Amino acid sequence: MTKILDMGSPGAVGSGARRWLADVVVTPKPGVNDPEGETIRGGLRSLGFGVDEVRAGRFIRLVVAASDLAEAERSVTSMCEQLLANPVIQTYSITIVEDERAGTGPTGG
Amino acid sequence: MSGWVAVLSFPGSNGDRDALSAFRDDVGVEARLVDHRETALEGASAVVLPGGFSYGDHLRCGAIARFAPVMASVRSFANRGGPVLGICNGFQILTEAHLLPGALLRNRTLQFHCHWTHLRFEGCDNAWLSNIQPGEVLRLPVAHGDGAFFADLETLDRLEANGQVIARYCDVDGRLSPTSNPNGSSRAIAAISNEDGNVLGLMPHPERATSPLIGGDDGLRLLRSVLDVLAVPV
Amino acid sequence: MAIAPGQWREVALSDDEYRLLVDVLGREPTPLELGMFGAMWSEHCGYKHSRPLLSQLPTEAQWVLEGPGENAGAIDVGDGLAVVFKVESHNHPSAVEPYEGAATGVGGIVRDIFTMGARPIALLNSLRFGPLDLPRNRYLLDNVVGGIGGYGNCLGIPTVGGEVFFDPSFNGNPLVNAMCIGVTEHGALMRARASGPGNVIMLVGADTGRDGLHGATFASVDDPTASHRGVIQVGNPFLEKLLLEACLELLQGDDVVAMQDLGAAGLTSSVVECASRGGVGAEIDVALVPRRETGMSAYEVMLSESQERMLLVVRPEGAARVRSVVERWSLHASQIGQVTDDGVVRVLDGGTIVAEVPAGLFTDCCPTYVREGAEALEATARRSLDLTTIPDLPGDAEADSQSVAGCLLHLLASPNIASRRSIYERYDHTILANTVVAPGVGDAAVLRLRGTGRGIAAAIDCNSRYCALDPYLGAMHAVAEASRNLVCVGAKPLAITNCLNFGNPERPSGYFQLSQAVAGMAAACRALDVPVVSGNVSLYNETGEIPVMPTPAVGAVGVLEDVRNHxxxxxxxxxxxxxxxxxxxxxxxxxxxxxxxxxxxxxxxxxxxxxxxxxxxxxxxxxxxxxxxxxxxxxxxxxxxxxxxxxxxxxxxxxxxxxxxxxxxxxxxxxxxxxxxxxxxxxxxxxxxxxxxxxxxxxxxxxxxxxxxxxxxxxxxxxxxxxxxxxxxxxxxxxxxxxx
The missing domain is CATH 3.90.650.10 (PurM-like C-terminal domain)
Incomplete structure (x- = not known):
């Protein structure tokens, strides 16, 4: 692993806690210009789809440890406020479910 | 003259050596690279956040660099009134760190752009602009993918009222036109200042415009203001 | 595990080649050994068809410091400075995934340059696509340009020149050739020759995944789309930037005795080449290679083409220092083996030997082919042109489309002539603040060499159409044009690098084009006194048996004694x-x-x-x-x-x-x-x-x-x-x- 984020980890995963799957969607705030969204809308329209608005954002999946849902929510909200979203230009939404999968780490390709 | 210019180096910075050599070789002052893990800027008279792709520009440009250990020192340096200059990615880091208002979005075309631009300087009440007169047009190169300055209307109005809008993209005669704004910046803003006038963020690259041989030396005029800065202890 | 009959064809070895392998090895290979031979004896690594031809090219001059054979060539440009440069193709990966293919092409050529101890100061590229009225070709152009810019811009290396040409023969098989130029002091030039038995072998940079498995082999067969699916490498320029800085810092000390990047055929090729160039052996244990994925076999580890990795040969007493420098750049260095004195490349997997082959068998015993070439009848026919069948333009100054003026406007809008601004503005060409003549301003790029008053110029050229019509003459033109572009900015041409992009050499018409082009290039290089110091060969560039126009791209570098005079x-x-x-x-x-x-x-x-x-x-x-x-x-x-x-x-x-x-x-x-x-x-x-x-x-x-x-x-x-x-x-x- 390349260690890039070696600047301390305030939200470090606690031990013995339950695991939660948190999906964070970050999108441009209303009124913030979104050229990527406009380009996608233009492409969809040229294919004949009647699309009124497209906002392009970013999807981030996290696996966090917390003793309950409320703690998981607090933790992920704090991540969004501090790093994952920039409140000047972005809003975010969070969806959390308990991670039922076996295994010890985030899965990936 | 005492003091020195601190040029910060984050993982992925790539304009750090250009900035260093512009200050050392072209302006002729002492300048040192300061690693992102440093926590002290003792004795530095000015701080420069150079261009590049800090941390690969992942998440958002400047979002991760903002948390580098050195940034706490930059913040207190700026709060003491020390002159801080953010160029390109450095400007992005300063907005992410809330040392400057607003944010920098993807270019209107969604593409990276590299070319020379003209800039009309307006508010020049800033530590970095002692050599530039309001109304002057300078020619500097831009090279960025995320350079569209954005702030909400209220903030934009406040910046204008406070004289914090430092420079706008313009044509060769200093006029603003739709084609002179290369990236879709709000009100064609290319550079802004904080309220106290000691922190400056600009998208174009003065450190790449230090000699007629490489296309122009207007950038050198801007960087030379550091000579006045070095004369004043922070 | 025994090798099943015909299994060698899966690694693109012919029956004869497999028999040769068994003969020189004195036994059946293990599956891993077979995979390693498949890669090392591929056209891409082994230059089977091109090596006998390439010996015609002049490679020496008083100012040549390093000719072909190392990671890149090097020339003396005065004031104790060496300029290191090379061009390389990434055609097949770019045909399948243009953004990543082009990006990793840039990443590879940049590693070749800093491996030599030189700081990269410029990139150029030579591109070929099918006509832009096909949406797929527009997509390829847009993404190739995006990938080149995305990688080079992030590394902070200016892309200062290039050329692009469109013709239907490139439908389905675009050409993406990237050239990099670096500069260093004579004394700091580094060679990739392992030496000193007992020295440790370290792997630095990215972890190893399954990406790019068998890329070298599949670059040597002619259906890139089918063969490359699922093995696309994804580049990480941010990581490469850290690797570049770490390696250049390491080369300032004496701890590193050799450096070799991992490119085509990954760990296999880098270990083999490092050992064979140095006349030593190497023993590595794949269990010590850090991985990005679980469950990888020794075979996968040895043949992965994961990007942004570098092999170092380090004096044992310096290993700790190397590790600490590397870690300061937020990377890690893993000791995976050591240099031995028996000339054998030995691969272990957790202590068990899984491959054991004398290094020379991979390199010196690689078969080479000299074939009979014959020009395609169609090409001969195309060359005979009866101009009387083509009406001349009327002599009229009106901007009517039939007039000289109308024709001029029509030609200026030809994709082969039109302004390249929409391309080069997506490349950072002002970073490093050395760009004296930028793209669009002159016939070649000019860069200042700081602290010397000198400059260098670079251009890359080839008229693919000339080469299709007459490969000998066309290749001569490529050398002459590249050189001419340098003199137009005031530089004295010193040397060239070449990238030979051709179709299938096993077909007589394909071999004819390749052999004629190399001969023509050799003649022009001798006459114009520009030796070839590095290069790359990319064959099997075809779509459905239709070969690309032969494109021996020539990257030329020259010097300006006083850069102000340009x-x-x-x-x-x-x-x-x-x-x-x-x-x-x-x-x-x-x-x-x-x-x-x-x-x-x-x-x-x-x-x-x-x-x-x-x-x-x-x-x-x-x-x-x-x-x-x-x-x-x-x-x-x-x-x-x-x-x-x-x-x-x-x-x-x-x-x-x-x-x-x-x-x-x-x-x-x-x-x-x-x-x-x-x-x-x-x-x-x-x-x-x-x-x-x-x-x-x-x-x-x-x-x-x-x-x-x-x-x-x-x-x-x-x-x-x-x-x-x-x-x-x-x-x-x-x-x-x-x-x-």
């Missing part, structure tokens, strides 16, 4: 415009025939290398002396297009006041749009031109005064009279995505 395309009001070189223009293989008449036909213009050298030296000397500051090669589209390009670049018109030199057949189209080598337009103030003409007098070089720059129109009474703005609009319209 030239650009821009003339000034009142400048006298002179045509240097008297070669008669010809329509054979011209852009005019292609664009106006849809023909790829005729014989490319003849090339008198002696005359070419005279013209080049004359112009170079005049720019070097500070006499001439405006020069431009007459390339595609001939004299009319060259004049228009200078007018557009300057924003100043020109008035031509002599009758334009006619071609061989006294045709208007030939005079204005015919092409010929050794023709350079120069411009300057009256008194400087007087001095220049006096200088030329005794030199067996023709110089013809054409007219005077000024005003807002390109005007040749009776022929052309067009506003420069109109020319510029046509020029800008030829490529999609112009941003301004």
């Amino acid at each position: 030239a650009s395309l821009r003339w000034h009001d009142g400048d006298v415009v002179v045509l240097v070189g008297g070669a008669a223009p010809s329509l054979g293989g011209s852009e005019y025939l292609s664009r106006r008449h849809g023909l790829t036909a005729g014989s490319p213009p003849p090339l008198d290398l002696e005359q070419e050298l005279l013209v080049q030296r004359t112009v170079q000397g005049a720019v070097e002396a500070g006499l001439i500051r405006t020069a431009h090669d007459c390339g595609l589209g001939g004299l009319a297009v060259a004049l228009a390009e200078m007018a557009i670049a300057s924003g100043i018109g020109v008035s031509i006041d002599i009758d334009v030199p006619a071609g061989q057949s006294n045709r208007r189209d030939e005079a204005w749009f015919g092409e010929a080598p050794g023709r350079i337009l120069v411009a300057g103030a009256e008194k400087d031109i007087q001095t220049f003409l006096a200088l030329v007098e005794g030199k067996r070089v023709t110089a013809t005064r054409l007219g005077t720059a000024g005003g807002s129109r390109l005007a040749a009474p009776g022929w052309i009279d067009v506003e420069v703005a109109e020319l510029a609009a046509a020029h800008t319209s030829g490529l999609p995505g112009s941003t301004q």
